Each structure stands twice: as structure tokens, then as C-alpha cells.
Amino acid sequence: MNIRKEHLDALNAVVKITIGKYEYTEKIENFLELKRKTATLPGFRKGKTPMDVVRKQFEKPAIIEEVTALVNKGLKDYIAKEKLDLLGNALPRIDENFDWKADELVFEYELGLAPEFTVDLARASGVTRYKIIADDTLLNEQVERIQKQYGKILTETEVKKGFEINGTFTNEEKNISNQALISLDVFADAKTGKQFIGKKVGDVVTLKTKGLFNDDHQLMDYLKVAHDDVHGLDIEVNFTIDAIQSIEKAEINDELFAKLFPNGEVTTLEGLKARIKEDAEQQFVQQADQQFLNDVTEALLETTQFDLPETFLKKWIQTIGETPLTPEQAEAEFAKSERGLRYQLIESKIFIQHNLQVRFEELKDFTSGLIRQQMAQFGQANATDAEVDGIVSRVMSNQEEIKRISDQVLSLKMIDLYKTKVKATEKEVNYQDFVKAMYGEM
Numbered sequence: 001m002n003i004r005k006e007h008l009d010a011l012n013a014v015v016k017i018t019i020g021k022y023e024y025t026e027k028i029e030n031f032l033e034l035k036r037k038t039a040t041l042p043g044f045r046k047g048k049t050p051m052d053v054v055r056k057q058f059e060k061p062a063i064i065e066e067v068t069a070l071v072n073k074g075l076k077d078y079i080a081k082e083k084l085d086l087l088g089n090a091l092p093r094i095d096e097n098f099d100w101k102a103d104e105l106v107f108e109y110e111l112g113l114a115p116e117f118t119v120d121l122a123r124a125s126g127v128t129r130y131k132i133i134a135d136d137t138l139l140n141e142q143v144e145r146i147q148k149q150y151g152k153i154l155t156e157t158e159v160k161k162g163f164e165i166n167g168t169f170t171n172e173e174k175n176i177s178n179q180a181l182i183s184l185d186v187f188a189d190a191k192t193g194k195q196f197i198g199k200k201v202g203d204v205v206t207l208k209t210k211g212l213f214n215d216d217h218q219l220m221d222y223l224k225v226a227h228d229d230v231h232g233l234d235i236e237v238n239f240t241i242d243a244i245q246s247i248e249k250a251e252i253n254d255e256l257f258a259k260l261f262p263n264g265e266v267t268t269l270e271g272l273k274a275r276i277k278e279d280a281e282q283q284f285v286q287q288a289d290q291q292f293l294n295d296v297t298e299a300l301l302e303t304t305q306f307d308l309p310e311t312f313l314k315k316w317i318q319t320i321g322e323t324p325l326t327p328e329q330a331e332a333e334f335a336k337s338e339r340g341l342r343y344q345l346i347e348s349k350i351f352i353q354h355n356l357q358v359r360f361e362e363l364k365d366f367t368s369g370l371i372r373q374q375m376a377q378f379g380q381a382n383a384t385d386a387e388v389d390g391i392v393s394r395v396m397s398n399q400e401e402i403k404r405i406s407d408q409v410l411s412l413k414m415i416d417l418y419k420t421k422v423k424a425t426e427k428e429v430n431y432q433d434f435v436k437a438m439y440g441e442m
Helices: 025-038 052-084 136-149 190-194 219-222 253-258 270-305 311-319 327-354 359-375 385-396 399-421 431-439
Strands: 003-009 012-018 104-112 128-133 152-156 165-171 176-183 204-208 236-248 425-430
Touching: 012 052, 052 104, 052 219, 104 128, 104 311, 128 219, 128 270, 128 431, 136 253, 136 431, 165 219, 176 219, 176 236, 219 359, 270 327, 270 431, 311 327, 327 399, 359 399, 385 399, 385 431, 425 431
Parallel strands: 128 425
Antiparallel strands: 003 012, 012 104, 152 236, 165 176, 165 236, 204 236
16 A cells, blocks of 8 residues: 655645555455355355356455455554644545556545644733622622512512512413513513503513513523524513512511521621622632633634635535535535634644643542532532542543533633733723623623
8 A cells, every 4th residue: 555645735635545456356355255155146056156246246345345444544544643633534536437446546535734833822912801899789789689588578469660570471373371470670671661560460561572681592481482483583472460579678687697697607797798799709700710711712813823724624514414515505614613613723732832631630629629519509518528429430431521521621721821821901890890891781
């Protein structure tokens, strides 16, 4: 077998594999002899079929199977030996007039080569790294939420501001009939909530679904509409009021503190706010870090320039699905996936340049921490090592879970790397301003 590579340009190459007849003839002849002895063909007794009949029926399929196996192994070994960094898989060039009886069989494969480049993290300098604080507004809102959570529910006869309404969303055409509990501030437009003021049990309020909530996905919860239907859904729904309720907020006193903190670690409003602030800002760190990671990613995508073997990739995209794509479909698919592919290459380069990797022990320790955290949330704060280790073993036996957890650990390593290598502008904001900065006006 002879294998040679020809570069078409820096990112495109063709591998030519030549196989001589002598490399597979003996094996094919042995196979045909075995077939002659064992095959039962119409008109001949077993073992008495003439070789020319056996050859006519079985030789070509046998050659195709044997040579294909040789070529596949040769190509795989060659790519590994030459340490070729490929994008996609090798694409065979199809010859409709290929002669399987020739003394030499030549196969050609197109390759798309990964570009050579380096990632300079300094180019991401200037991104903002947020520190989110829990301000008085948020703390007061959380205290009020706790008061309502532990408060007394009162039945009301007429809707007023701040009340909650239990009712049913309906639309016969779309087969919608779903009971829901709503508050008047759930709607995107305050005018929508005002339509309910003064209404009583049995009254019906007609609403338009388009722009009803800040996020169309909320329609899935309130109307039980399928995900594929919620985007741009523009119909009218009726909301029939079944019950109206208000909440008499719990007083901030020793009784409330005893419910919240049975061990007595918090006994004052100031202590409660301090605990809320501590817990909230720990969660905010994760959100701020994720946004920092996203912003550095965007900056690197903008500043790290390299070419891709686009023509090859578009041809490859045509072949990877269950149904082959047209050139036009592959063009559109490439346009959608190009940015993601570029970041995968950038990310891989960062892993190599900075030796970022995840050891198995790190995965176990991280998984153990997650499990203890989850168990504590369900009241099992004192789980034994044996209990946790048993769950960790089950999780680590699932390859999909290992992949998911590995990605989490690598993301944390990336964030730590960026914090030390990227010169960012630090900015302290409250949570509301952080959301505005990320998503625009609330």
C-alpha cells in the first residue's frame, strides 16, 4: 500500500492510497475456495459448484469488502502517524467508473486541515468584570418575600393591587385550558395587570398572547403550550377568575426567626438581611463569572483571526446527516455553525497553550461537592462519606454525566485563567443594573 498527501492549499489536501492486486489476491482466492466447498447454489450440489460460477457471484463483493477494510485502516493509521489535525472526516472522491479488477486500485480522500494559530488572551483586555452586590432594595424585597411565604392567605372578593388570582386560561381553537396562579406584576406591560383591578370571581379577562410576558417561554408554564408554538404566538386567551387571594404578611418577630433558623443563629432583622446578603452575593459570583466567561469568549472570537477550509466543510456538512443536504442547505448550515466551530478551535488551543486538563480525581472531588450541596438542600447536611461516595460512583459510571461534569470543571478553570491573564475593567453594580447591562432594559 502506498499513501501520499498532496496539498491543494494551506488548509485543503488530498490523500491518495494505492493498493496493488497482490496485497489481497491470496485472501480473496482462499475465500472463494471456501465458498466453492460450502456454498449451495441452484443447479449444483454442495461442494461441486464450478469455480468460475463462484467467482462470478462472490469475487467482486469480496474484493470490495477486503479492500475497503484495508483502505480504512491505512487511512486511519496514516492520519495518526502524520499527526494530522483534521476538521470533519476525510471525504472519499467518488468515481462512478471505478474498475475493481485493475492491477492497482487508487483511492482519493479530501481532507480539511485545522488552521495554525495562537490565542493571545491579552487581546480580550477591556472586557468588564462585574461584582454584583445585594443592595438595600434587593434585601428589602427578599425580606418581604419571606414574610409573604410565611404569611396567612386571605380570601378576597375583588381584585386589588398586590393580590393573587387563581384562574383558568382558555382558547378553544388551540385546545388551551390550564389553571394558573398569577400576580398582576407577572405581565410585561403594567396596563395588562390593571385590566384585572376591580374584577370578581367568575369574571373573564381577554388577553393577547403576543408580548404578554417578558419571555415567550413563560407561555409554556401558564398556557401549557408546546415549546415549538410559543415563539411569536399571537392569539387571544380568556382568563376566568376562580379565586382571589391576598397575603397577610408574617410579622418579623421571634416566631418567624424560629421557623427560618431553628438553631437560633439569626434572631434580628439585621441578622436576617446579613444572611440574605451573604447567600445572594455567593450566587451572584457564579452569574458574574459566567458573564465574564461569555464576554471574554466574544472578545476572543472578534480578535483571533484564522481561515477555515470552507469549501471542504460545506461538502462535509452535506454528508453527515441521515439525509444528504443540498449545497444550498449546507451553505446555510455552515453559516449557522461557523461561529461555534471557531470557538471550539479557540478553546482547544487555549487548553493546549495553558495545559488545561481535568484529572479523574478532580472530577470525583467536584462531583462529591455537588452531591453534598444537593443533599444539604433536601435536609441531609450530615451525609456520611460512604453515602456520598456511593452516589459519586454511580454518577461516574455514566459517560454522559462525566462529559457534562468535565465541561463544568473546564469552564471553572477557564474562568480562573481569564481572571489572571485578562486585564478587565472591574465594575460594582447591583443585581438590577447587572441584568440591564446584560439584557437591556427590564
